[in-house]
Amino acid sequence: MRIMRALMAMVLVWLVAGTVAAQDLRPRVLLTGRSGDDLSGQWTYSKDLYRTGLTDINGWVAKSRMQRYRDVDVAAEEARGGATFFEFDLDRGPQMGIPGAWNSAEAELRYYNGLIWFQRKFTPQALEGRRAFLRFEAVNYRAYVYLNGKEVGRHEGGFTPFVVEITDALRSGENRLTVGVDSRHDDQSIPTEITDWDLYGGITRPVRVIYTPATFIDDATLELTGDGRLAGGIQLSGPGAAGQAVTLTVARLGVTVRATTDATGYAAFDLKAPRGLQRWSPETPVLYDVGFATADDRVSDRIGFRTIAVKGNEILLNGKPVFLRGVSMHEEELGSNPGRIINEASARALLSEIKYGLNGNYVRLSHYPHSEVTVRLADEMGLLVWSEIPVYWTADWDNPAVLDKARRVQAETIYRDRNRASVIIWSIGNETPVSEPRTRFHSALSDTVRSLDPSRLIGAALLVERKTVDGHPVIEIADPLLPKLDVMAVNTYAGWYGDDGLDDLPGMVWDVPADKPLIFSEFGADALAGYFDPTATHKFSEDYQAQYYRRTLAMADRIGNLRGMSPWILKDFRSPRREHPVYQNGWNRKGLLSETGERKMAFEILADYYKDKLH
Ligand code: GCU
Numbered sequence: 037m038r039i040m041r042a043l044m045a046m047v048l049v050w051l052v053a054g055t056v057a058a059q060d061l062r063p064r065v066l067l068t069g070r071s072g073d074d075l076s077g078q079w080t081y082s083k084d085l086y087r088t089g090l091t092d093i094n095g096w097v098a099k100s101r102m103q104r105y106r107d108v109d110v111a112a113e114e115a116r117g118g119a120t121f122f123e124f125d126l127d128r129g130p131q132m133g134i135p136g137a138w139n140s141a142e143a144e145l146r147y148y149n150g151l152i153w154f155q156r157k158f159t160p161q162a163l164e165g166r167r168a169f170l171r172f173e174a175v176n177y178r179a180y181v182y183l184n185g186k187e188v189g190r191h192e193g194g195f196t197p198f199v200v201e202i203t204d205a206l207r208s209g210e211n212r213l214t215v216g217v218d219s220r221h222d223d224q225s226i227p228t229e230i231t232d233w234d235l236y237g238g239i240t241r242p243v244r245v246i247y248t249p250a251t252f253i254d255d256a257t258l259e260l261t262g263d264g265r266l267a268g269g270i271q272l273s274g275p276g277a278a279g280q281a282v283t284l285t286v287a288r289l290g291v292t293v294r295a296t297t298d299a300t301g302y303a304a305f306d307l308k309a310p311r312g313l314q315r316w317s318p319e320t321p322v323l324y325d326v327g328f329a330t331a332d333d334r335v336s337d338r339i340g341f342r343t344i345a346v347k348g349n350e351i352l353l354n355g356k357p358v359f360l361r362g363v364s365m366h367e368e369e370l371g372s373n374p375g376r377i378i379n380e381a382s383a384r385a386l387l388s389e390i391k392y393g394l395n396g397n398y399v400r401l402s403h404y405p406h407s408e409v410t411v412r413l414a415d416e417m418g419l420l421v422w423s424e425i426p427v428y429w430t431a432d433w434d435n436p437a438v439l440d441k442a443r444r445v446q447a448e449t450i451y452r453d454r455n456r457a458s459v460i461i462w463s464i465g466n467e468t469p470v471s472e473p474r475t476r477f478h479s480a481l482s483d484t485v486r487s488l489d490p491s492r493l494i495g496a497a498l499l500v501e502r503k504t505v506d507g508h509p510v511i512e513i514a515d516p517l518l519p520k521l522d523v524m525a526v527n528t529y530a531g532w533y534g535d536d537g538l539d540d541l542p543g544m545v546w547d548v549p550a551d552k553p554l555i556f557s558e559f560g561a562d563a564l565a566g567y568f569d570p571t572a573t574h575k576f577s578e579d580y581q582a583q584y585y586r587r588t589l590a591m592a593d594r595i596g597n598l599r600g601m602s603p604w605i606l607k608d609f610r611s612p613r614r615e616h617p618v619y620q621n622g623w624n625r626k627g628l629l630s631e632t633g634e635r636k637m638a639f640e641i642l643a644d645y646y647k648d649k650l651h
Pocket of ligand 1 (some may be wrong): 258403425467527558604624626
């Protein structure tokens with residue numbers, strides 16, 4: 037026993053020593069809640085499958101004739117004649133609409149998985165003593181950012197924002213922004229290359245130029261605490277951050293609070309919640325305009341105030357038990373050729389099917405942080421959100437650098453969304469097979485979440501075990517990660533994967549710990565819209581999917597501490613794993629909607645089930 041304890045202590049030291057402290061995970065610059073100048077539009081691009089723009093054949097620095105990021109007018113240089121020549125020209129390259137994944141933009145890029153360079157020219161505002169930044173909402177998967185031929189930043193991670201300062205690299209007049217995007221994943225990426233969704237490489241979310249005073253408001257938060265206070269803070273950045281007067285206002289609540297920043301440029305707010313405060317909920321998604329200001333900077337955010345907690349095996353929203361009536365969703369707009377083009381209209385079309393079509397109050401944004409547009413819309417429409425980082429199926433569990441990568445994705449997500457009332461659960465992974473290293477990895481992630489945001493619940497979509505008791509199948513939840521989670525969640529596919537008959541499902545025995553809320557984070561069956569089989573015995577038919585839902589919901593009703601569900605999945609989605617030539621053709625067909633939004637038979641079954649839950 038002593039040896040075990042010593043070993044565990046050593047592992048613990050290694051884990052902590054091998055990884056950065058939670059507070060050091062904060063990105064250097066956040067610039068949350070600012071609109072800025074949007075660079076969306078037509079960008080030119082240049083394929084670079086052999087990565088010649090980054091490295092030469094021997095791994096040396098690339099030849100200058102191939103450095104796509106160079107600040108050079110190739111046509112003008114060529115007109116001069118002489119020995120110099122180039123093997124690229126982003127000024128005369130083809131164009132593509134940004135934001136959006138290249139896989140849906142051009143037929144020849146449908147399965148392109150590698151490096152592509154993008155270029156956009158822009159004329160900045162006059163700085164006049166201000167600072168300038170580029171904020172990328174997401175680039176999948178690695179980004180190499182150059183301005184006027186100078187490298188200004190890099191980022192790894194396909195689903196979270198990052199900011200690079202360009203104050204010193206800007207020039208007056210036309211500037212040349214070049215971004216190398218490498219979609220390739222590997223065994224050390226988060227996620228690895230083994231997923232059940234499409235490649236979707238590219239600048240997939242907006243890019244903005246943001247101007248700030250020399251000292252600016254980098255981040256500001258406000259939330260309702262469990263004991264009825266409004267608490268938060270404001271973080272300034274810049275030479276004059278310390279000792280600054282700052283003001284918080286919530287006009288509709290008659291709140292004006294003044295404070296002074298400390299030596300680190302931070303000031304906390306903490307006041308009794310005003311009596312008139314209306315709490316946010318799916319039924320009453322009330323948002324307040326909250327202003328944060330210094331003498332020469334101001335940001336505002338629209339924030340809902342609610343509390344979320346677990347008590348025994350209940351989930352309490354604003355102190356009352358809630359059942360999560362939801363569905364899982366990938367970040368993919370409706371349509372036959374989606375490109376992760378998520379804007380107000382495409383996000384609203386998806387979330388409306390959940391809120392109004394399915395009578396839902398909840399959505400699992402799987403398997404990675406979705407666009408801020410979607411999360412803000414969930415705030416506005418009144419949908420609770422399960423937010424998830426892509427620690428999916430497998431990772432290099434024993435590698436501290438990979439754990440740090442996962443923790444950074446988690447931190448970038450929390451710093452982006454911690455003012456979002458809709459977000460109630462941070463999920464630290466999906467379907468990762470149990471092993472010592474895996475449980476250590478997830479436990480460290482759970483600790484990171486707890487230290488960065490103790491106000492929300494921690495979850496993970498776990499695998500179930502199966503055992504036989506007295507000749508009967510019993511489904512068991514016995515994951516060693518459970519003590520590090522506030523809610524248990526499992527993906528269960530009995531009746532689809534494996535040989536259970538649909539009529540076996542209602543009688544299935546579940547052996548579940550009773551002391552925590554349980555969520556069915558996934559269950560589902562494929563169906564090709566329009567393929568009907570009245571016998572409901574052929575998989576891939578709508579009838580089979582509908583009967584699968586009837587039987588699985590009957591099984592769910594017999595689990596006493598089931599507190600929510602997010603069946604897999606709202607709509608059919610692209611996946612190169614799914615290539616049955618009749619039923620799939622590169623689509624995972626577990627959607628309740630077809631890829632174009634056609635409702636399948638099972639849609640109404642779930643909608644009716646949730647309607648009954650309303651009473
Ligand atoms: C898994 C996984 C999903 C996948 C689904 C399926 O549970 O979490 O990402 O798409 O099963 O098999 O369709």
